[in-house]
Amino acid sequence: MTRDPFALRDLAHKAGRDLENASAERIVEWAADTFGERFCVTSSFADAVLAHLVSSVVPGVDVVFLDTGLHFEETLDVREEVRRRLPVTVKSVRPPMTVGRQDGEFGPRLWDRAPDECCHLRKVEPLAEALADYDAWATGLRRDESPSRADTRIVDFDAGRQKVKISPIARWTQSDVDTYIEANDIPVNDLFNRGYGSIGCWPCTRRVKPGEDPRAGRWAMFDKQECGIHL
Numbered sequence: 589m590t591r592d593p594f595a596l597r598d599l600a601h602k603a604g605r606d607l608e609n610a611s612a613e614r615i616v617e618w619a620a621d622t623f624g625e626r627f628c629v630t631s632s633f634a635d636a637v638l639a640h641l642v643s644s645v646v647p648g649v650d651v652v653f654l655d656t657g658l659h660f661e662e663t664l665d666v667r668e669e670v671r672r673r674l675p676v677t678v679k680s681v682r683p684p685m686t687v688g689r690q691d692g693e694f695g696p697r698l699w700d701r702a703p704d705e706c707c708h709l710r711k712v713e714p715l716a717e718a719l720a721d722y723d724a725w726a727t728g729l730r731r732d733e734s735p736s737r738a739d740t741r742i743v744d745f746d747a748g749r750q751k752v753k754i755s756p757i758a759r760w761t762q763s764d765v766d767t768y769i770e771a772n773d774i775p776v777n778d779l780f781n782r783g784y785g786s787i788g789c790w791p792c793t794r795r796v797k798p799g800e801d802p803r804a805g806r807w808a809m810f811d812k813q814e815c816g817i818h819l
């Protein structure tokens with residue numbers, strides 16, 4: 589049964605304070621104890637750190653992947669590896685419109701003209717639909733990824749979707765991530781070995797130059813840093 593949004597909000601704000609300095613594993617334990625099966629993970633399959641971390645505490649957890657129809661093959665390879673190797677249930681969520689139908693209704697390559705609209709159709713709306721079955725979702729957001737993520741809360745209330753949003757690795761640095769990947773043999777997107785710093789849909793992702801913010805290669809032709817699901 590879905591919980592009252594006001595109760596979820598109060599729960600999120602209290603937990604955000606209580607868990608600010610807790611380990612990622614402790615944060616996931618709290619989420620599992622509090623929300624049970626109404627807790628899921630989201631992943632873009634740039635790597636499988638969050639899916640691994642959460643499934644080590646909650647075997648069988650649902651991992652929601654927004655399958656926009658515009659992902660790199662390498663990203664879909666990570667999804668398959670996660671399916672094979674980790675105790676998770678991968679739920680690939682597709683937008684109601686295929687890319688071809690979107691081209692027909694909005695004109696070709698909407699992402700080149702109106703990326704906010706394209707992200708809304710292919711990511712924001714499908715995520716809202718997918719989260720209807722849950723009270724809380726975990727993300728892999730980290731404060732050190734970019735200025736736009738510096739204020740990420742460990743536990744927050746996602747007022748737009750009326751859900752609790754949990755970022756267990758928000759305090760981790762890139763070095764923490766690298767250490768976890770090596771220690772646990774985590775599947776990682778091969779594009780990181782080819783100059784990409786952050787990975788999304790292929791039309792909106794380019795390699796980064798030395799010294800650039802890792803997310804500088806996302807929507808590089810636009811004044812846009814986020815797809816909209818974290819706003």
Ligand code: SF4
Binds near residue numbers: 699702788792
């Ligand atoms: Fe469209 Fe680009 Fe957003 Fe993907 S990242 S949904 S291609 S605008």
